[in-house]
Every structure is written in structure tokens, then in C-alpha cells.
Amino acid sequence: VSVYIARENSPDEPRVAGSVESVKNLKGLGLDVVVEAGAGLGSRVPDAEFEKAGARIGTAADAKSADVILKVRRPTAEEIGGYRSGAIVIAIMDPYGNDAAIAAMAAAGLTAFAMELMPRITRAQSMDVLSSQANLAGYQAVIDAAHEYDRALPMMMTAAGTVPAAKVFIMGAGVAGLQAIATARRLGAMVSATDVRPAAKEQVASLGAKFIAVEDEEFKAAETAGGYAKEMSRDYQVKQAALVAEHIAKQDIVITTALIPGRPAPRLVTRAMLDAMKPGSVVVDLAVERGGNVEGAEAGKVVELGGVKVVGHLNVPGRIAASASLLYAKNLVTFLETMVSKETKALAVNMEDELAKATALTHGGAVVHPAFGGANG
Ligand code: NAD
Numbered sequence: 001v002s003v004y005i006a007r008e009n010s011p012d013e014p015r016v017a018g019s020v021e022s023v024k025n026l027k028g029l030g031l032d033v034v035v036e037a038g039a040g041l042g043s044r045v046p047d048a049e050f051e052k053a054g055a056r057i058g059t060a061a062d063a064k065s066a067d068v069i070l071k072v073r074r075p076t077a078e079e080i081g082g083y084r085s086g087a088i089v090i091a092i093m094d095p096y097g098n099d100a101a102i103a104a105m106a107a108a109g110l111t112a113f114a115m116e117l118m119p120r121i122t123r124a125q126s127m128d129v130l131s132s133q134a135n136l137a138g139y140q141a142v143i144d145a146a147h148e149y150d151r152a153l154p155m156m157m158t159a160a161g162t163v164p165a166a167k168v169f170i171m172g173a174g175v176a177g178l179q180a181i182a183t184a185r186r187l188g189a190m191v192s193a194t195d196v197r198p199a200a201k202e203q204v205a206s207l208g209a210k211f212i213a214v215e216d217e218e219f220k221a222a223e224t225a226g227g228y229a230k231e232m233s234r235d236y237q238v239k240q241a242a243l244v245a246e247h248i249a250k251q252d253i254v255i256t257t258a259l260i261p262g263r264p265a266p267r268l269v270t271r272a273m274l275d276a277m278k279p280g281s282v283v284v285d286l287a288v289e290r291g292g293n294v295e296g297a298e299a300g301k302v303v304e305l306g307g308v309k310v311v312g313h314l315n316v317p318g319r320i321a322a323s324a325s326l327l328y329a330k331n332l333v334t335f336l337e338t339m340v341s342k343e344t345k346a347l348a349v350n351m352e353d354e355l356a357k358a359t360a361l362t363h364g365g366a367v368v369h370p371a372f373g374g375a376n377g
Pocket residue numbers: 119120121122124125128130131134171172173174175176177194195196197199200226227228229230232257258259260261266268
């Protein structure tokens with residue numbers, strides 16, 4: 001079985017779907033590994049390091065003979081043309097709203113797995129790319145905020161005077177938000193956080209941050225069986241906005257991470273709220289790629305609105321690419337491991353397995369995922 005770790009051709013993607021460790025792991029499973037030349041450069045892994053780990057360095061032409069192609073992003077039409085029919089492609093497929101691209105993978109005869117559709121169950125925890133990348137994004141958001149902020153985060157008592165601790169407010173206390181809380185606390189900030197899921201309250205408190213939320217009857221029922229947030233009612237949103245408006249005016253840094261699966265990100269910070277903040281305050285919108293939590297945030301830009309810097313970096317895990325690639329590569333290896341026979345070292349993909357079933361977009365020339373038009377998923 002040959003595995004091909006592709007170079008990402010998008011200039012916006014410094015991550016790579018492999019690491020020195022993952023190559024060793026794949027070799028350990030009895031697989032041949034080819035890494036496309038230069039694939040690791042954006043994540044500081046030179047070809048020679050992959051080679052030392054047991055990979056052969058190849059070119060895009062080698063993809064044609066690969067049984068399994070590992071990527072960060074969904075392959076382009078051109079890349080698909082370089083794969084053989086029947087090959088497995090595993091990537092972060094960004095499937096929502098991309099039906100044509102999914103159909104193209106089906107037409108090419110690829111078995112395409114979308115890593116972000118991995119079920120959030122104990123068995124799949126080490127394959128959970130949303131968690132591995134959101135964790136780093138939460139950390140990086142604080143680093144980016146600190147970078148844009150003209151003051152220190154920790155309180156500093158010096159002979160020349162005292163610098164007050166920064167007040168940091170984290171909106172959305174899921175994987176990214178909890179890591180942002182922990183990071184801001186380590187830097188010495190005074191941290192508060194909000195969420196609509198009651199389970200978040202205890203988690204926020206356990207990290208030493210203050211929990212702020214409208215805790216009404218709707219809040220008590222806001223978590224879905226899958227652990228995600230529901231879209232809140234108009235009535236709740238109004239109450240939440242009033243609470244947030246009052247709190248936000250006193251904050252120096254706000255980091256928003258709120259998402260609702262399959263829906264646009266909820267709007268949590270309005271222009272009026274930004275205007276109420278002190279000049280020099282910083283707001284980081286981690287949801288900017290999904291429509292944004294912050295009014296006026298611009299994808300890929302840092303904009304100044306009424307004296308407040310609003311940070312809308314794209315691909316935030318990619319800003320910490322070496323670490324992001326390391327964790328992503330591990331997610332891939334543990335998933336691929338479920339598809340390789342320990343005895344024969346051959347591919348033994350069970351499309352009925354709950355992990356394969358949840359993540360498979362295309363197989364046998366058809367779209368198979370029910371959420372994307374497949375009938376027999
Ligand atoms: P997410 O990225 O979908 O959303 C981020 C956060 O925003 C969530 O905490 C959500 O409740 C919050 N949010 C949504 N709407 C909001 C609003 N209007 N106002 C304020 N906050 C709002 O979430 P996530 O980080 O992927 O985590 C979702 C859940 O899944 C969490 O409970 C997490 O602990 C759980 N999880 C479980 C596993 C596992 O069991 N394997 C793995 C990872 C995460």
C-alpha cells in the first residue's frame with residue numbers, strides 16, 4: 001500500500017498532512033510513504049527529515065500510483081486529475097456548499113473522507129481535527145491579540161509604576177475558547193468568558209475565569225445531544241446582547257469563537273459595542289471564516305473601527321503551522337490505522353464502520369454522504 005503526502009498548492013496553506021512522527025508511524029503499519037518534494041517547508045520540515053523518517057521524496061506524478069493520498073485541503077480539479085480511480089483521499093474537505101467539488105471527486109472514482117466530519121466520540125478523539133486545530137487557534141488568537149495590543153497583559157509592579165492587568169473576555173467556551181482562556185490566564189490577564197451551553201460554566205470556572213451569561217430556561221436547554229450549541233431565539237439574543245454590551249465596554253481584549261454547526265456564526269458583537277470600548281482595545285474574531293461574530297470584521301485583515309483593532313486572520317491554525325501539522329498528521333495516522341489490516345498490511349476499508357460512514361463523502365463513483373446528496377450513506 002502506498003501513501004502519498006501531498007504538497008499543498010494553495011498559498012494560504014502552510015500546513016502539511018504529515019510529520020516526521022507520522023511517517024514513522026505509517027512505515028510501522030507496513031505502508032510505503034512518498035512525500036511530495038517541499039511539502040513540509042511551510043511547517044519547517046525539510047525533505048531530508050521526511051527521508052530520514054523512511055519516506056521517499058517524490059513529485060506530483062507519484063500521486064498517480066498512490067493508494068492513499070493525504071492532504072490538508074480538498075484537492076483541486078487539477079490535483080484530482082493526478083489521482084487514480086479507486087484511490088482514497090483524506091483531507092479537511094470543507095464540504096458545506098461545495099457540492100460540485102464533491103461530485104467531481106465522485107466522478108473521478110475517489111473514496112474521499114472529510115476529517116472534519118469525524119464523530120466526537122471517545123474512540124475518535126485522537127482523530128478529531130476540529131479539536132486539534134481549534135485548540136491551537138484558541139492559543140494563537142491570544143498571541144495575535146497580545147501582538148496588536150499596545151499594553152502589557154500581566155499586571156507589572158515596577159519601581160517606575162504599576163501596569164494594570166488586561167481584561168480579556170472570551171466569547172464561546174468550546175475547544176478554542178477554553179484554550180484561549182488558559183492562554184490568557186498564563187499571560188496574567190483577568191479573564192471572563194461566556195457561552196450558551198450550561199456545561200461551559202463549570203469548565204470556564206475550573207480554568208479560573210469568570211462566567212458571564214444569560215442563564216434562563218433556554219440556556220438550560222441550549223446544548224444538543226452532540227454537545228454543540230443550538231441557534232438561540234431572538235428573545236435570548238436580545239437579552240444576551242444587553243449583558244454583553246455592558247460587560248464588553250470594560251474589556252481590553254475580546255476573543256470570539258462562537259459557532260453553530262451548519263449555520264452562519266452568531267453575531268455577538270455589534271458596531272455600537274465596539275464603539276463603547278476603549279481606544280486601543282483589540283477584538284479577535286475566530287469565526288470570521290464562517291460569517292463572523294463581530295460586525296465589521298474583515299476576513300484576512302486587521303481593521304480599525306472607532307479606535308478598536310478588529311483582527312480577522314484567516315486559517316489561524318496555519319499561523320502556527322508546525323504545531324498544527326504535527327497534530328493534524330497524528331489525526332490522519334490514527335484514522336488511517338483503522339483501515340489497514342494488521343495481518344496482511346493491506347487496505348481493509350470497512351465502509352460500514354461508524355467512522356468511515358460519518359466521514360465518507362464519495363465512494364465507488366458516487367456521492368455517499370446523506371448530508372451532501374448521497375442516498376446510500
Ligand atoms: P464550536 O466550535 O461549534 O463552537 C464554539 C463555542 O461557541 C461552543 O462552546 C458553543 O457553545 C459556543 N456558542 C455557540 N453559539 C453561541 C452564542 N450565541 N453565544 C455564545 N457562545 C456560543 O464548539 P466546539 O469547540 O467544537 O465544542 C463543542 C462541544 O463539543 C463542546 O462541548 C466540547 O467540549 C465538545 N467536544 C467533544 C469532543 C469529544 O467528545 N470527542 C471533542 C471535542 C469537543
